[in-house]
Amino acid sequence: QVQLVQSGGGLVQAGGSLKLSCAASGRTFSRYAMGWFRQAPGKEREFVAAISWNGDYTDYADSVQGRFTISRDKDKNTVYLQMNSLKPEDTAVYYCAARPLSGSSNQYAYGYWGQGTQVTVSS
Numbered sequence: 001q002v003q004l005v006q007s008g009g010g011l012v013q014a015g016g017s018l019k020l021s022c023a024a025s026g027r028t029f030s031r032y033a034m035g036w037f038r039q040a041p042g043k044e045r046e047f048v049a050a051i052s053w054n055g056d057y058t059d060y061a062d063s064v065q066g067r068f069t070i071s072r073d074k075d076k077n078t079v080y081l082q083m084n085s086l087k088p089e090d091t092a093v094y095y096c097a098a099r100p101l102s103g104s105s106n107q108y109a110y111g112y113w114g115q116g117t118q119v120t121v122s123s
Helices: none
Strands: 003-007 010-013 018-025 032-039 046-051 058-060 068-073 078-083 092-100 117-122
Touching: 003 092, 018 032, 018 092, 018 117, 032 068, 032 078, 046 068, 046 078, 058 068, 078 092
Parallel strands: 010 117
Antiparallel strands: 003 018, 018 078, 032 046, 032 092, 046 058, 068 078, 092 117
16 A cells, blocks of 8 residues: 655745655555656546656656656655746646556556645736
């Protein structure tokens, strides 16, 4: 079992930065890949970024490539999403998710989800 608790998020002006955190409980967290997804009002939930269980592999949606960075701290059982150069279209509820070993851009591949956190980017 893995439980995920998110923190961070909030309101920021366009061009600003935010950092999201996702703290995991469970002894096997080190064997789980992590992903970040987001859902804007009236839209489907979409992939943002993923990182493998050992941190060696990362993947990003084209829309955030070069602006967002996913990372993990094994000692703290935490995964982060550093978001820079934020745009109004980044406004959404952001979710972290976990699945064994390898990351995926497919939300249905993840079995554990955080509670979600709102990110609002004003123009």
